[in-house]
Amino acid sequence: MIAAPLPGAAASASAASVAAAAPPVTVPALSDWTPQEGSYSFGRHTRLVVDVHDKEARDVAATLAEDLRQAGHGAVPVADSGQGAVRGGDVVVRVDPAREGALGKEGYALTAGRTLTITGATEAGAFYGTRTLLQLLAGGHRIPAGRTVDVPQYAERGVGVCACYIHITTQWLENLVRDMAYHKLNQLLLELKVKSDAHPEANSWGYYTKDEIRRLVALGEKYHVTIIPEINSPGHMDPWIENRPELQLTDSDGKPQPSRLDVTSPEAFAYYTSLIDEYGEVFTADSWHMGADEYMLGSDFAKYPHVLEYARKKYGPGATPQDAFIDFVNRVHDYAAAKGKRLRIWNDGLTGDNTVPVEPGTTVEHWLNVRTKPSELLAQGYPLLNASYSLYLVRGGFHMNTKSLYEQRWDPRSFEGEKVASREGITGAKISLWPDNGRGETENEVAEAMDLPLRYVAQTTWGVPHPDATYEAFAARAKTVGHAPGHRDLTRLPVAEGTYTLRDTQGRAAPADWRISRTPDGYATLTSAATGRCAETRSGKLTLNTPLQPGTPVTQETCSATNTLQRWQLTKVRGGYRLTNAITQMALHVTADGRLLQYPADQQPPAVWRLAAH
Template identity: 50%
Template sequence: MNRRDRTDGARRPRARHLTSLLTAVGLFAAGLAGAAPATAASAPEPAAPAVIPAPHQWTPGGGTLRLGARTRIDTDTAGTATARLLAGELREFLGHAVPVTHGRSRPGDIVLRVDPARRDLGAEGYALSVTDRVRVTGHGSAGVFYGTRTLLQELRTSKALPTGHTTDVPSSGERAVGVCACYTYNTDAWLTRLIKDMAYLKLNTLHLELKVKSVEYAAVNTFSYYTPREVRGIVALAARYHITVSPEINSPGHMDPYLTPYPDLQLADTTGAPDPTRLDITDPDAFTFYTHLIDADLAVFPGPYFHMGADEYMIRSAYSHYPQLLAYARQKFGPGATPQDAYIDFVNRVDAYVRSKGRTLRIWNDGLTGENTVPLNKDVVVEHWLPEPVTSQQLLDQGYRVMNASDALYYVRGSYRPDAKKLYDEGWTPSDFADGTATSHQDGITGAEYMVWPDNYGKETENQAQQGMFDSLRVFAQGAWGGPKPTGDYAGFTALAATVGHAPGWGPAWTQPVPEGSYGLRSATGAGLTAGPSPAPGTPLSAVHGKQQAAAWRLTKTDDGYYRLLDTASGLCADVSRGASNAMHVVERAGAAATAETCSAAASQKWQLEPASGGYRLVDAITQQALTVTTAGAAVQQPRDTARHAVWHLTPQAPAATRHGR
């Protein structure tokens, strides 16, 4: 959101983005033999498993174990879901299906057990023992699951598993990734890959700021929204990988995705001008509006938390511009009240509402400046991202639970990235906040969060973000879990990260389903996509029948998984960049026209080809809306769930002379 543009007091980390494929640490991809498993007692003593995050300790056994053709997964009832998931993942390594059994194990098997007596393992710790078989034990199913993630990574870094054992318990309860799908839409495929990688790295919380498509307030559905069905699918997938999803609807600031159609609920300044980014917290109808939005979220997000944001309500402004806030506070709390008391009161009222629904409220810290006389409710979890007069240590000392969401852990699309090398070299931990290291009441630190913001997403596709996050997300996972660093320096770490790679089943980074070349593009109605006979930059695209249709569009692949569409007759490229833009300077509104523009490096000129029945959807890589055709023949973007005539048939065509090169 816009809060990430703020420079008054916020650090601006700049990452040296290194995607190193160094082999200095001697790592290599696993090539698992199909021979019967055996230990090699005479082999040199292997090192600890080379995995991310590294286990807290490792006692070597002096040999190795190879999994092979006879390997099975032996499990109890509590571990069955993990066993079935692991069986599918192991196909990548063993080349065949791995049977799941319930009973007595034999040498070469993988044994999964839940042991309620192992309270020393906590909710997510595991014991891993490699002898003549692999044994993974957890106090609960989550611990067993995380033990299998260590096993999978070992199979990526070694031909044979080192024998030995570990008891590995995370140092932090919450190891989170936050994604602001606000003002933008992150695809289901992208979120699926993120969830699988998070689990592979033992991260357990996904914080999603997104808009759920509203039935009650249909005017907010201009995009970017997710349908309730999409949200339920995300939550179900996350649960399968032991990830809790925490939703956010930011308020009372940054509310323009919801408030723009409702000026009566907007906070007006001394001139009477309403502000679509600010909710009028003195208006009972505004509170009702917000709680109804909360209800819609809680209906599809079953987790224990709700995040209300609560950041930057007065960013680039001052309470004095809104005297009604002071009047409200003094009427409610007496003559000594401050205007910020009205803000804290709103947060506390939302907290009470959320508690009545059985959930716990979370907020960002930057509204807690110390100018209020009304205290924040103690049950609210504070996510600390920015140095403020009230420090992270003071919040802990006052008894609040605090999450470390330092802006040093922020990935901003099209802007700055975490300094992964610095974080690794300095041994960052969740105790290291943006305003210093917490030294007392550390039991109040809930964990830490790596955050992905969209501030400049018009300049960076989600596929580019996926690549750019790779190393820093792994550094974060290492620090959040809390074990010793697996390598002595950052170069070795990036080499290990490259070898460990992505989670099994992560799939290809993207799909480009057709070869480069010239194609005719016809909609489901048979109309051909065209820029017109003599288009100039800015000419709307249309779909027409008969001889008017364009001869061909040249499709060229981009290096981040998309295509550019060039009209071979005019040399112009298909784009969605004209019209009213959102706060991120992207034309996201449904129904915006696709236009022919001078070809450039603009990310909005990149298009996904998504296979669909009978052809492909053409989806803009930035707006993530499908190209469709109106009844009047105009080519416009629409969200996937409402797009009609959005399937395009591609017919290869002989290349024609163009006015411009590729």
């Protein structure tokens, strides 16, 4: 319903008309907006109206109804369009395949007036229209009347996360999936370890259980975020083969290399493909990322003469050691293709030293400036995704300079070392999160650091690279839109700061009383009231500067505000609280004789602590 003008409003009608002409605030911004007279009003009588025979539209409406409730907009019913006329304030959701010519597979049309109508040619398109509605409602229940046809510029719009050594909580990843979908990002690359049934010797921490991954993948499917798994190979394989020396590449001195899989070994190839099969039990994406980067990092093929022998035996006397590497990539390509999956690799292994080409159709994710340039890869017909180093957030290290990129009007054609003239062949772009210093920042600090980078990549892959005159105006736009419905505040301390006695449900007490204090990033420090020292986990094997060995003790150490290993996640659970180290993501366990140890939750039941305040 169009609201009646207030007394005296005619005098300011011209100014109001100008203001109404500006597109309402969203991220990505609406580049195509035709204003109309009046406004749409969302209220307590609003319904979500769909054709009862349109299953895709009903699924979209059901997700929207849940998100509206989580966003604080109340319980909105889903109604059948055949049950009577559409009423003022209703939201109509449609999937019309005949509109694919204009809308593509992910675009949508949205019209706001007496009612609000969202139309997609596919379920994904209609879904993205509902994300725009949710963002508009973040600014209030009255939306200016108008119409948009909103279609993405690039097919792949994403985020890459290396949870490959340092375990990242599923709650954090779920927040990421929701925020990605809210901003119309559609692809999450996860380099991670799934706890293996076939190869238990490889199950060093921090892995994910298959049930954890199934739940995350289901959330991704619900929110149209494709989750693509990666096991990096044939380099960076140490999380998998550190206990399998027979699969490791051995140098001319007879020394095995724990991070390098032997590309000439049939057993090594069989091992890697068995992992592909096991990941296929939990990941549903039709892509497989094998990494293929930095195989000779810190070394060279000259130290491994049998690699050249393998290449020449298979490809002739002109073959190079690099051909053996590409041969491994191509064999993985063929194996994945037989399983219905398209292969993806990083670009830096394509040095130009090979005579054997990479199999056609392999997507190359370009992150590093090497001899083979993006334009060459495009000319050779490889799908190319921009994963530039300038889009990186390294834990405790380099952070993407979003302000600079915004002011430069960066777009996905700008690769490391070259900017290409056309979008043709470029699939899109993504930001990447790497844990090079695993203890350098906590998850909550990383989430804050990636807040604007994520929104900027969403903007540049969906729409135009510079929707606002200044970076500050774009940052304000992002703040107005906020987080996705269902986003959990992981920085909230569930107890008041103070001194407590900690006792588990079996009556075993943690040594001494502990002062619980909130850290700026939302964790807790535990300071012994007796010694003034802080609970920390520091012993055992280090991986990326992080103590990741299960069963190692938690000790009292000199307190330091910058020491992330002294930060603990305090989580409310049935019967009390769980304490988990913010970096190692292992829970605090207490032994019968009162020692405190850290363990993954699936190896030892975490202590449930009852807190008695002093």
